[in-house]
Amino acid sequence: xxxxxxxxxxxxxxxxxxxxxxxxxxxxxxxxxxxxxxxxxxxxxxxxxxxxxxxxxxxxxxxxxxxxxxxxxxxxxxxxxxxxxxxxxxxxxxxxxxxxxxxxxxxxxxxxx
Amino acid sequence: xxxxxxxxxxxxxxxxxxxxxxxxxxxxxxxxxxxxxxxxxxxxxxxxxxxxxxxxxxxxxxxxxxxxxxxxxxxxxxxxxxxxxxxxxxxxxxxxxxxxxxxxxxxxxx
Numbered sequence: 001x002x003x004x005x006x007x008x009x010x011x012x013x014x015x016x017x018x019x020x021x022x023x024x025x026x027x028x029x030x031x032x033x034x035x036x037x038x039x040x041x042x043x044x045x046x047x048x049x050x051x052x053x054x055x056x057x058x059x060x061x062x063x064x065x066x067x068x069x070x071x072x073x074x075x076x077x078x079x080x081x082x083x084x085x086x087x088x089x090x091x092x093x094x095x096x097x098x099x100x101x102x103x104x105x106x107x108x109x110x111x112x113x
Numbered sequence: 114x115x116x117x118x119x120x121x122x123x124x125x126x127x128x129x130x131x132x133x134x135x136x137x138x139x140x141x142x143x144x145x146x147x148x149x150x151x152x153x154x155x156x157x158x159x160x161x162x163x164x165x166x167x168x169x170x171x172x173x174x175x176x177x178x179x180x181x182x183x184x185x186x187x188x189x190x191x192x193x194x195x196x197x198x199x200x201x202x203x204x205x206x207x208x209x210x211x212x213x214x215x216x217x218x219x220x221x222x223x
Contacts, residue, residue: 006155009153031210033210033211033212035212040122040216040217041216041217042117042203042205042214042215042216042217043156043203043212043214044214045211045212045213048210048211050210088155088156090156090212092210098163099144099161099163099207100158100161100169100171101146101158101205101207101212102158103148103155103156103157104155105153105154105155106155
């Protein structure tokens with residue numbers, strides 16, 4: 001089983017601050033995704049990265065896939081209370097595991113007004 | 114929009130009962146998954162299916178079974194519910210590197 005470790009597990013910050021969430025593994029992934037989950041709902045996809053070194057931006061969110069495709073980071077600039085939620089990374093290795101998607105433990109982010 | 118619908122948002126069942134959790138997707142996706150989500154453990158894969166009548170065990174299949182008789186429907190079965198199966202259960206369908214999740218079923222076994 002491929003494992004994904006997220007850090008930190010909990011993060012509480014003030015509105016306007018910047019933050020970074022990390023997702024690390026010893027395994028190589030074909031693609032890595034970031035999801036956001038709100039209480040009582042299922043996760044919703046934010047972004048997919050597939051190329052080593054790839055950087056994607058989604059408004060104030062910047063996602064990076066490591067060169068070796070074993071790790072990823074999510075950086076939020078000037079966090080807002082609406083960013084509060086559970087952030088999950090997930091990876092797939094099409095060659096070894098087919099369509100099986102492995103999730104990290106999640107990072108619970110709270111942005112205080 | 115892709116829609117994944119789980120039959121119940123909340124369920125309370127007694128120990129030893131047989132429990133059925135239903136999931137339906139409307140986009141003709143081949144791949145469907147069942148996860149359980151527990152605090153600090155993230156989403157753990159129970160079973161997945163890549164075609165009708167095809168299924169594969171995930172990381173924690175013990176105590177569960179699945180059924181996929183039609184492409185759009187993937188059912189999770191708890192053969193004899195136990196208190197350690199109290200959890201949030203999430204169904205997803207998957208296409209082109211994106212997973213679409215249902216709203217989840219919070220199951221409590223008493």
